[in-house]
Amino acid sequence: QVQLQESGPGLVKPSETLSLTCTVSGxxxxxxxxxxxxxxxxxxxxxxxxxxxxxxxxYNPSLKSRVTISVDTSKNQFSLKLSSVTAADTAVxxxxxxxxxxxxxxxxxxxxxxWGQGTLVTVSS
Amino acid sequence: xxxxxxxxxxxxxxxxxxxxxxxxxxxxxxxxxxxYQQKPGKAPKLLIYDASNLETGVPSRFSGSGSGTxxxxxxxxxxxxxxxxxxxxxxxxxxxxxxxxxxxxxx
Numbered sequence: 001q002v003q004l005q006e007s008g009p010g011l012v013k014p015s016e017t018l019s020l021t022c023t024v025s026g027x028x029x030x031x032x033x034x035x036x037x038x039x040x041x042x043x044x045x046x047x048x049x050x051x052x053x054x055x056x057x058x059y060n061p062s063l064k065s066r067v068t069i070s071v072d073t074s075k076n077q078f079s080l081k082l083s084s085v086t087a088a089d090t091a092v093x094x095x096x097x098x099x100x101x102x103x104x105x106x107x108x109x110x111x112x113x114x115w116g117q118g119t120l121v122t123v124s125s
Numbered sequence: 126x127x128x129x130x131x132x133x134x135x136x137x138x139x140x141x142x143x144x145x146x147x148x149x150x151x152x153x154x155x156x157x158x159x160x161y162q163q164k165p166g167k168a169p170k171l172l173i174y175d176a177s178n179l180e181t182g183v184p185s186r187f188s189g190s191g192s193g194t195x196x197x198x199x200x201x202x203x204x205x206x207x208x209x210x211x212x213x214x215x216x217x218x219x220x221x222x223x224x225x226x227x228x229x230x231x232x
Contacts, residue, residue, distance in 0.1 A: 044226050047221050061220065094168055101175070108216075112171060112214075115168035
């Protein structure tokens with residue numbers, strides 16, 4: 001059973017960079033897409049971006065100028081960096097597998113089938 | 126971005142009731158639509174993919190239908206453990222976008 005676990009600081013100061021890591025266990029990070037999704041308290045879900053195990057990325061245009069997602073296949077981890085944060089970036093951040101429903105070498109990702117438990121990141125001085 | 130609009134935003138029903146939630150896309154998305162269940166304090170859980178396919182292990186009282194711009198999610202007989210917020214999500218175009226959610230409560 002694939003499991004994902006987010007880790008990183010729960011408190012970040014305004015204008016600084018939010019950094020989170022997602023560790024994948026119970027399966028290989030290879031051959032799949034991996035995403036970050038966030039949810040402000042009491043609100044809905046916002047996709048941040050994805051990374052393919054090979055390193056190719058795609059980001060939400062609304063966050064693209066501030067987001068970097070990277071992967072370390074040797075550690076079975078992928079990471080999120082969000083720069084110049086403000087209070088509006090306060091949210092529960094989830095990592096998730098963005099599966100293709102088939103061979104991801106030939107298909108685009110479709111659905112988020114495995115999720116981490118989420119980690120609350122608060123932006124405050 | 127493709128906008129996803131769910132209705133209703135909240136819903137109160139009794140155990141055993143048939144419950145229906147709708148999701149409308151701002152443009153044709155074929156059947157590129159998924160449904161998730163989120164219980165308080167938990168991560169979302171995939172229930173339905175490709176508009177009508179039940180994810181492995183999900184009870185058969187959950188179902189989905191629709192194509193194009195209009196989609197329906199149904200619980201045939203509401204159980205107490207179904208209390209949650211439900212989200213639709215499209216993947217026709219990047220970025221993938223979610224509906225605003227439907228909060229389901231027991232009457």
